[in-house]
Amino acid sequence: EPEVTQTPSHQVTQMGQEVILRCVPISNHLYFYWYRQILGQKVEFLVSFYNNEISEKSEIFDDQFSVERPDGSNFTLKIRSTKLEDSAMYFCASRVGAARTDTQYFGPGTRLTVL
C-alpha cells in the first residue's frame, strides 16, 4: 500500500541553523500538508500546499518557514533559523483530492531537536 515517507527520522541541530525536512507524498495525491507536535501538546497545522502554492497557513508558519515541491515527488519544509521552541515532531501528510472528507495520509514524522 502506498505511504507517505519522511526523512530524516531524527534531526538534531544547533539554534540558528537552517534545517530542511523532506517528505515524499503518495504519488497521485495533489494536496500536501505539514503539521507539528510539540512534546506533550496537540498536533498543530502549519501549512497546506496545492498546485505549487500555499493554500492555507497557520500563525505558527511565519517568515522563518517555507515549503517547496522542488520536483514531482518531494515536498520539503525549511526552517531558516531554528529556535529552541521549534523542537517538535513534524508530520507531513497528503490527500488525493479537494473534498473535506478525503483522508489525509500521514508520514511517520521527523523528530527535530534544537539545541
Next chain:
Amino acid sequence: AQSVTQLGSHVSVSEGALVLLRCNYSSSVPPYLFWYVQYPNQGLQLLLKYTSAATLVKGINGFEAEFKKSETSFHLTKPSAHMSDAAEYFCAVSASNAGNMLTFGGGTRLMVKP
C-alpha cells in the same frame, strides 16, 4: 472555526473490557470528523471517519464511532480491548477553508492492562 475536545488524556482499561474514548466538537459548518491512532514511534493512521453518510461509522481493528449532532460528540468505542490497542488516539475535524486542514484534539493515551 472548528475545534475538538478530547476528555481524558489517559484512559486505562483491562484487556477484554469496553473501550470508550470521548470526543466533542465545535463547528460552524457541518463537521467532518476523523479518528486517528498513533502507535509508538509511528505516524498517524486513520481509524475511521464521519462524512455524513451514516451516523454509526465502523473502522479498522474493531473500532466504531457514533456521530451525535445533539450532543456534538463523536466518541470512539471498541467492545473488547486488546493489548495491541495501546496507543494514542486523536480526534480531528476537517476545516471548511481552501486547505481543509485538520484541527486535532489533545489526544487520549489508551493503556490496556492484562
